[in-house]
Amino acid sequence: MAAKSPRAGKTGAAPDESAGPPFEEALERLETIVDQLEGSELSLEDSLARYEEGIRLSRRLTHTLDAAEKRIERLVEGSDGEPATEPIEDGPRGAADKPSDGELPF
Template identity: 60%
Template sequence: MAVSKKPAAAAAAAAPPDQDAPSFEQALERLETIVEELEGGALSLEESLARYEEGIRLSRRLTQTLDQAEKRIERLVEEEGQAPTTRPLDLEVEKDARPGAEGQLPF
């Protein structure tokens, strides 16, 4: 009798989320810190490689999280009897909202 093995990605998707894992925002902030450290050039080669590897892992996790969110949105906007559609998020700033003195938006 052959034993069926699930692919690692399918098993990971079915597993409950790790309670100790950082939130999306925390992971993104850590990735930004890693980029700044690497761009700063003050790290040794070994430190740079370790940060790069961590950054790649974080980037993949963040991408996976965004992909899952997109799929959830597609299901939410699905209409009865029709294929799911995606609707772009309108990020255009209103004409009256102009950047402040520091280039920041007023909200």
């Protein structure tokens, strides 16, 4: 009988980094897919498969970056003159900068 993975039985859990390749590998794979799609060597069917994989990777990477952004704190000077931290507000990636659902992020 095969041993169950420690993650077996979890349902409804949010996707995490262990659900796929590490962030850097996923980003590298997405860059490879973009390069392949920009070339003309792939058949239509292969192009569609790569496109779908690229969209999945893009969404996962965006989710990971958004989660990391929420964890970042900014170092500020507190009211007593001592350093303090506060959560960052919407910075360079405001709602206007985010791609719409139908728009490709790459």
